[in-house]
Amino acid sequence: xxxxxxxxxxxxxxxxxxxxxxxxxxxxxxxxxxxxxxxxxxxxxxxxxxxxxxxxxxxxxxxxxxxxxxxxxxxxxxxxxxxxxxxxxxxxxxxxxxxxxxxxxxxxxxxxxxxxxxxxxxxxxxxxxxxxxxxxxxxxxxxxxxxxxxxxxxxxxxxxxxxxxxxxxxxxxxxxxxxxxxxxxxxxxxxxxxxxxxxxxxxxxxxxxxxxxxxxxxxx
Amino acid sequence: xxxxxxxxxxxxxxxxxxxxxxxxxxxxxxxxxxxxxxxxxxxxxxxxxxxxxxxxxxxxxxxxxxxxxxxxxxxxxxxxxxxxxxxxxxxxxxxxxxxxxxxxxxxxxxxxxxxxxxxxxxxxxxxxxxxxxxxxxxxxxxxxxxxxxxxxxxxxxxxxxxxxxxxxxxxxxxxxxxxxxxxxxxxxxxxxxxxxxxxxxxxxxxxxxxxxxxxxxxxxxxxxxxxxxxxxxxxxxxxxxxxxxxx
Numbered sequence: 001x002x003x004x005x006x007x008x009x010x011x012x013x014x015x016x017x018x019x020x021x022x023x024x025x026x027x028x029x030x031x032x033x034x035x036x037x038x039x040x041x042x043x044x045x046x047x048x049x050x051x052x053x054x055x056x057x058x059x060x061x062x063x064x065x066x067x068x069x070x071x072x073x074x075x076x077x078x079x080x081x082x083x084x085x086x087x088x089x090x091x092x093x094x095x096x097x098x099x100x101x102x103x104x105x106x107x108x109x110x111x112x113x114x115x116x117x118x119x120x121x122x123x124x125x126x127x128x129x130x131x132x133x134x135x136x137x138x139x140x141x142x143x144x145x146x147x148x149x150x151x152x153x154x155x156x157x158x159x160x161x162x163x164x165x166x167x168x169x170x171x172x173x174x175x176x177x178x179x180x181x182x183x184x185x186x187x188x189x190x191x192x193x194x195x196x197x198x199x200x201x202x203x204x205x206x207x208x209x210x211x212x213x214x215x216x217x218x219x220x
Numbered sequence: 221x222x223x224x225x226x227x228x229x230x231x232x233x234x235x236x237x238x239x240x241x242x243x244x245x246x247x248x249x250x251x252x253x254x255x256x257x258x259x260x261x262x263x264x265x266x267x268x269x270x271x272x273x274x275x276x277x278x279x280x281x282x283x284x285x286x287x288x289x290x291x292x293x294x295x296x297x298x299x300x301x302x303x304x305x306x307x308x309x310x311x312x313x314x315x316x317x318x319x320x321x322x323x324x325x326x327x328x329x330x331x332x333x334x335x336x337x338x339x340x341x342x343x344x345x346x347x348x349x350x351x352x353x354x355x356x357x358x359x360x361x362x363x364x365x366x367x368x369x370x371x372x373x374x375x376x377x378x379x380x381x382x383x384x385x386x387x388x389x390x391x392x393x394x395x396x397x398x399x400x401x402x403x404x405x406x407x408x409x410x411x412x413x414x415x416x417x418x419x420x421x422x423x424x425x426x427x428x429x430x431x432x433x434x435x436x437x438x439x440x441x442x443x444x445x446x447x448x449x450x451x452x453x454x455x456x457x458x459x460x461x462x463x464x465x466x467x
Contacts, residue, residue: 021438200437
């Protein structure tokens with residue numbers, strides 16, 4: 001099971017690190033409210049979904065109304081993190097088979113809702129670039145304070161490019177010691193060419209060196 | 221600024237690859253130990269001492285230039301001893317199954333600085349044979365040298381003896397292991413730096429800022445399994461407490 005550490009251990013230092021991410025996102029744009037954040041990475045297995053879920057949780061802890069959308073229509077995984085069913089979801093909404101309200105699921109965490117991917121479609125990139133997607137985003141912005149999109153990786157497939165300019169902010173997750181500099185640069189270029197607003201990088205799974213230890217501050 | 225070598229960084233690299241370095245060193249030492257103990261045939265050494273002295277008709281006190289001549293003659297003797305004229309005779313006498321040339325590679329003639337005593341050192345995998353060759357070579361040399369140089373000035377000081385406790389001079393397992401350890405360490409450290417150099421991945425905040433020129437909005441440490449495990453036991457405890465409180 002994926003770790004929802006920020007929910008399970010709100011006082012752990014790692015949760016604190018997610019809160020720093022939250023603060024930095026909130027401060028990264030003063031003039032415009034950032035209502036949607038797309039979480040992506042260069043390749044798969046860099047920790048996108050874990051990061052997206054944990055950021056969603058720390059935003060929800062601020063009593064914001066948060067929606068986590070699994071826009072990874074190729075390899076959806078949000079349902080595992082929150083132990084939900086994935087019979088209905090984003091694809092059903094985009095193909096207008098059902099309205100958003102009946103597809104969204106509550107997570108049991110206060111003010112955090114999840115929209116899973118739904119059945120895997122044959123044409124994910126097309127769906128994400130459709131007018132239905134734009135309508136859907138308009139609709140959810142009215143209902144939620146912040147929407148977080150978990151997306152496929154940038155380099156292998158095109159889905160993330162399509163979503164990039166529709167979201168207010170992009171976050172690139174980089175797994176420490178895992179991504180070559182060239183690949184990361186390429187991912188950055190793609191996202192910037194797609195006119196996405198790249199807020200910054202989350203360096204994931206970083207190993208501590210001994211001289212920079214993190215201690216629990218306060219009680220565990 | 222980037223060109224400066226940061227000692228701490230070098231140290232960090234070594235520390236990170238400590239196990240790699242240790243492993244290579246241990247493997248090198250083990251291989252060298254196994255090879256020296258089990259694979260290489262031990263080589264034994266036997267030595268005879270011969271004295272080179274000009275027997276002069278009119279006995280005078282030694283002068284240093286004469287001594288010097290004798291010392292220098294040892295070089296000549298070295299060549300003579302290793303020549304087929306002597307070694308051919310030795311192989312014949314001992315019925316050895318090798319050519320004089322092969323034999324000469326086993327024989328060394330040395331003398332200490334400014335000394336008239338020369339050592340014939342023979343190495344062989346068979347200790348008994350080494351002794352035999354050394355003694356035979358000395359005696360053949362003594363016999364033959366008057367014919368070759370028309371002087372009679374060689375006497376055998378000490379014959380080679382087969383010592384019961386004769387231990388092989390080669391291989392020297394501990395020296396070999398020590399060398400392997402040093403070589404292994406060097407190879408390991410070299411490999412560690414090579415890997416570090418070839419590792420072109422993004423590892424820390426500095427890499428992100430320098431290469432991507434993007435701000436780092438967060439650093440997430442590795443979430444350890446145990447951290448999540450603690451948690452289930454903690455919630456279990458609180459559940460039990462809750463119950464007892466109710467009772």
